[in-house]
Amino acid sequence: MLKSLVRIIKAGTATQKEILPDQSPESRGLPAVNRDAWENRDRERGYDWTKLCPTGAITVRQSDSKDELDLDLDLGRCIACGLCPDISPEGIIEKNLSTKTAVKNRRDLILSTGQPKEKTSQNPAPPQAKENIFQGSVAIRVVSTGCSACDLEVSAAFNPIFDMERFGIQLVASPRLADILMVTGPVGKGMQKALMRTYEAMPEPRLVIAVGSCAISGGMHGEKNYASTGGVDAILPVDAYVPGCPPHPWSIIHAVMTVMDHKQLSK
Amino acid sequence: MKITADQIKNIAKHDLRHELKQRLKNKDNRLGLVTSIDGEQVLTLVLDCADKTAELWQSDLEGASEYPAVSPVVPQAHWFERRLKDLFHIEPTGHPRLKSTFTENAFDGNLAPLALDQNKKAPGPRDFSYLKVEGKGVYELPVGPVHAGIIEPGHFRLSCQGEVIQNLELKLGYLHRGVEKRLTEIPWKLSRHLCEQAASDTAAANALANAIALEALLEIEISETARRARTIALEIERLAMHIADVGGMAVDLGIAAEASTLSRLRGQALRMAELLSGSRFLKGFICPGGINVNSDFAGERTRIALKSLHAELSPALYEVLHTFTDNTYVQERLENTGKIPHSLAEEFGLVGPAARASGIAYDTRTTFNQGLYKDILLEPALEKSGDALARTLVRVKEIETSITILEKLLEESLDEAASAVALPESLKANSFGVAIVEAFRGELIHLIATDSDGAIVRYVIKDPSLNNWTAMAIAVRNELIADFPVCNKSFSLSYSGHDL
Numbered sequence: 001m002l003k004s005l006v007r008i009i010k011a012g013t014a015t016q017k018e019i020l021p022d023q024s025p026e027s028r029g030l031p032a033v034n035r036d037a038w039e040n041r042d043r044e045r046g047y048d049w050t051k052l053c054p055t056g057a058i059t060v061r062q063s064d065s066k067d068e069l070d071l072d073l074d075l076g077r078c079i080a081c082g083l084c085p086d087i088s089p090e091g092i093i094e095k096n097l098s099t100k101t102a103v104k105n106r107r108d109l110i111l112s113t114g115q116p117k118e119k120t121s122q123n124p125a126p127p128q129a130k131e132n133i134f135q136g137s138v139a140i141r142v143v144s145t146g147c148s149a150c151d152l153e154v155s156a157a158f159n160p161i162f163d164m165e166r167f168g169i170q171l172v173a174s175p176r177l178a179d180i181l182m183v184t185g186p187v188g189k190g191m192q193k194a195l196m197r198t199y200e201a202m203p204e205p206r207l208v209i210a211v212g213s214c215a216i217s218g219g220m221h222g223e224k225n226y227a228s229t230g231g232v233d234a235i236l237p238v239d240a241y242v243p244g245c246p247p248h249p250w251s252i253i254h255a256v257m258t259v260m261d262h263k264q265l266s267k
Numbered sequence: 268m269k270i271t272a273d274q275i276k277n278i279a280k281h282d283l284r285h286e287l288k289q290r291l292k293n294k295d296n297r298l299g300l301v302t303s304i305d306g307e308q309v310l311t312l313v314l315d316c317a318d319k320t321a322e323l324w325q326s327d328l329e330g331a332s333e334y335p336a337v338s339p340v341v342p343q344a345h346w347f348e349r350r351l352k353d354l355f356h357i358e359p360t361g362h363p364r365l366k367s368t369f370t371e372n373a374f375d376g377n378l379a380p381l382a383l384d385q386n387k388k389a390p391g392p393r394d395f396s397y398l399k400v401e402g403k404g405v406y407e408l409p410v411g412p413v414h415a416g417i418i419e420p421g422h423f424r425l426s427c428q429g430e431v432i433q434n435l436e437l438k439l440g441y442l443h444r445g446v447e448k449r450l451t452e453i454p455w456k457l458s459r460h461l462c463e464q465a466a467s468d469t470a471a472a473n474a475l476a477n478a479i480a481l482e483a484l485l486e487i488e489i490s491e492t493a494r495r496a497r498t499i500a501l502e503i504e505r506l507a508m509h510i511a512d513v514g515g516m517a518v519d520l521g522i523a524a525e526a527s528t529l530s531r532l533r534g535q536a537l538r539m540a541e542l543l544s545g546s547r548f549l550k551g552f553i554c555p556g557g558i559n560v561n562s563d564f565a566g567e568r569t570r571i572a573l574k575s576l577h578a579e580l581s582p583a584l585y586e587v588l589h590t591f592t593d594n595t596y597v598q599e600r601l602e603n604t605g606k607i608p609h610s611l612a613e614e615f616g617l618v619g620p621a622a623r624a625s626g627i628a629y630d631t632r633t634t635f636n637q638g639l640y641k642d643i644l645l646e647p648a649l650e651k652s653g654d655a656l657a658r659t660l661v662r663v664k665e666i667e668t669s670i671t672i673l674e675k676l677l678e679e680s681l682d683e684a685a686s687a688v689a690l691p692e693s694l695k696a697n698s699f700g701v702a703i704v705e706a707f708r709g710e711l712i713h714l715i716a717t718d719s720d721g722a723i724v725r726y727v728i729k730d731p732s733l734n735n736w737t738a739m740a741i742a743v744r745n746e747l748i749a750d751f752p753v754c755n756k757s758f759s760l761s762y763s764g765h766d767l
C-alpha cells in the first residue's frame with residue numbers, strides 16, 4: 001500500500017498537458033497531398049507509384065474542370081502504411097503528423113489536388129446533423145467489430161496519459177446511457193444484428209463515430225466480401241470519421257470533440 | 268520452413284485418427300493444425316519439437332465429404348474439425364459435438380467460403396445449440412456479444428446454480444470477416460497488411476509468421492541484423508501486451524494504483540514500438556525480405572533511443588509487478604481459481620502462457636525459432652498450479668525475460684537492418700510455406716499453399732487462442748460467477764484471431 005502511494009506520488013501527473021499535440025516525428029502519421037508539388041511535377045515520370053498503395057487509396061483521374069490530371073488520396077481507405085510519402089516523387093505526398101484528423105463528412109477524407117472544396121459546406125450536410133446539444137458531457141458506448149487495434153487505442157484514450165474523461169467524455173457500459181456509439185472494425189455480417197440492436201437501444205439524439213479505416217471503408221478487408229459490408233455507413237448514419245489503422249488516441253478524442261462541436265477543439 | 272508436394276505424407280482418411288493418436292504418444296510431437304485446402308482433402312500439420320521439423324499429412328476424401336472424425340481419440344482436434352464443417356462442408360463423422368463456429372443466421376446455410384465446389388449443398392443445417400443444464404435451481408446467464416468494456420465481441424452462456432457456474436458455452440464467430448479467403452485474393456506482397464489485422468494486438472507476430480512462410484516459398488535468407496530487428500519488434504509486442512494483460516487483471520481485482528501505473532508503463536512500451544517502427548502497434552514493420560522502414564530510418568539513433576527508454580522502463584516495471592504479485596489479496600483471490608490440471612492442458616493441446624502455467628514447457632521460441640533466440644532464451648517460464656495466479660505469474664516472468672532479451676538485442680548496432688533482400692517475383696509452385704512463431708498468447712502458425720503457378724490457393728492462420736478457448740470454458744466450471752471475469756482475463760484470448 002505504502003509502496004504504491006510512494007510510486008504514485010513520485011510519478012506525478014502522467015497526463016499530457018498539451019491538448020491534441022502532433023504525433024512524434026518518429027511516427028508514420030497519415031499522408032497528406034502537396035498541391036504545389038503536384039502542379040510542378042515531372043509529367044514524364046508516370047503514376048505507377050500510386051498503384052503500390054496496398055488499399056488502392058490513391059487514384060489519378062481526369063480533372064473535372066480543366067484539361068489536367070488530378071490526384072485523389074482517400075484517407076478513409078489508407079491504412080497508414082507509410083509507403084507513399086516515401087516513394088512519391090518530388091514530395092507530392094507528405095507525412096502529416098497532426099492528430100486533428102476527424103471529419104464529419106466522408107468526402108472530406110478524400111484529399112484532392114482538384115478544385116479546393118469549400119470544406120463541408122458544399123457537401124450535403126452529414127446525415128444526422130443535430131443541434132449542438134452535447135456541450136458539457138457525453139457518454140460513449142463502444143462496439144468492436146474488428147481486429148482490436150482500434151479498441152486498444154480507444155481504451156488508451158481513457159488512460160492516465162490522454163485522459164479523455166477530463167473533457168467530460170465518459171465510457172458507459174450500457175447503450176441506454178449512451179449518447180455516442182463508437183464503432184471499430186469492418187462490421188462483419190456476424191456483428192450487424194448486435195450493432196443494430198445496440199444502436200436501437202440508445203436514446204435519441206444519438207451520434208455515431210466510425211473509428212479507423214476498416215470502419216470507414218473496410219480497409220484491407222475490401223469493400224465487400226462474403227462476410228463483411230465494408231464499413232459502418234453501409235448500415236448506420238455516421239456523424240464523424242477518424243482515419244488511421246488504428247487512429248491515434250488523440251485523434252479519437254478529436255472525433256468526439258468534432259461531433260460535440262466543441263468551440264476550440266473541434267477545429 | 269518449406270514443404271514440397273513430394274514431401275507430403277498421404278494417409279488414408281480412415282487411418283488418420285489412429286496415426287495421429289500414435290504420433291502424439293511421443294510428447295515431443297504436437298498437433299499443429301487440421302484443415303483443408305479446398306474441401307477435397309484433410310490436411311494435418313504435425314510438429315516435432317525435438318527435431319524442430321514439421322510434417323504435413325494429406326488425407327484424400329475420395330470425392331466424399333466425410334471422414335471419420337479425429338476428435339474422439341484426439342480431443343484437441345475438436346475445434347479444428349468444427350471449422351472444417353463451417354469453411355468447407357466437410358463432415359467429420361462421429362465428432363462429439365459439431366457446433367458451428369459462426370454466429371447464428373449471419374450466413375446462408377449453404378455457404379462454405381473456402382470450398383472449391385461452391386455449389387456444394389450443406390449436408391445439414393449448422394448446429395447452434397447450447398448444452399442444456401437441467402436440475403433444481405439451474406438458470407442461464409447470457410453475456411455479450413457486446414461487452415461492457417472496450418473489448419471484442421463474443422457470447423458466453425453461463426448455466427449456474429446459485430452463484431456457482433455449472434457450465435459455460437462459448438459462442439464466437441461474430442468477427443468472422445473472411446480474412447483467410449481474402450488472403451488468397453490479394454497479391455502476396457500485400458498479404459502482410461491483412462495478416463496484421465487478423466488480430467492487431469498480435470500484429471508483429473502475424474507479420475513475422477507471414478514473412479517467414481513467404482520467405483520459405485521465395486527461398487531467400489534475410490540478414491542477421493534484420494532478424495534481430497524483427498525479434499526486437501516481437502519482444503516489444505510481448506512486453507506491451509503482457510503489461511496490458513497483467514494491468515487488466517489489476518483492474519478486475521480492483522487494485523487501482525497498480526492498474527493505473529501499468530497502463531502508463533504500457534504507454535512507454537508502445538512508445539518503444541513507435542520509435543522502432545513508426546507505429547504504436549508495429550504495423551507495417553516486418554515484411555518478407557527483412558524489415559520495412561522509411562528512408563530516414565537511422566539504425567543507431569533508434570537503438571540509442573530504445574536503449575534509454577528501456578533503461579527507464581525496466582526498474583519501474585519490476586517495482587510495480589512485484590508490488591502486485593506480493594499483494595496477499597491478489598494471491599488469495601487468484602490461487603486455485605480457474606484451475607487447469609497438467610493432464611487436461613496436455614489433452615487439449617494448450618499453448619502459450621496458459622500451457623506453461625500448467626507445467627507444459629512449450630515455448631516455440633526455444634523449440635522452433637532457435638536462430639532468433641540462441642543464447643538468450645534458455646528456459647520457458649514455468650508454473651505448476653494451472654490456476655489464474657500461475658497464468659499471471661508466467662506473464663510476469665515473461666515480462667522480465669523480454670526485458671532481458673531486449674537489453675541484449677539492443678547492444679549491437681541496427682545500422683544495416685533496413686537493407687531488405689530483393690524479392691523474387693513469384694512463389695515456389697506446388698509447395699507449402701510454414702511458419703511457427705511464439706506470439707504473446709502462444710504458438711501462432713501460418714501455412715501457405717501454392718498451386719502450379721505459384722499462386723496462393725490457401726492461407727491458413729492458426730491463432731493461439733484456437734487451442735485455448737475450450738480450456739477457458741472448462742476452467743470456470745464450479746467457480747463463482749464473480750470469478751468469471753478474472754478467469755477469462757487470466758487466459759486473455761483473442762476473438763478476432765479465432766474468428767478471422
Ligand code: SF4
Nearest residue numbers: 053078079081082084
Ligand atoms: S500511407 Fe496510406 S495512402 Fe499511402 S500507400 Fe500507405 S495505405 Fe496507401
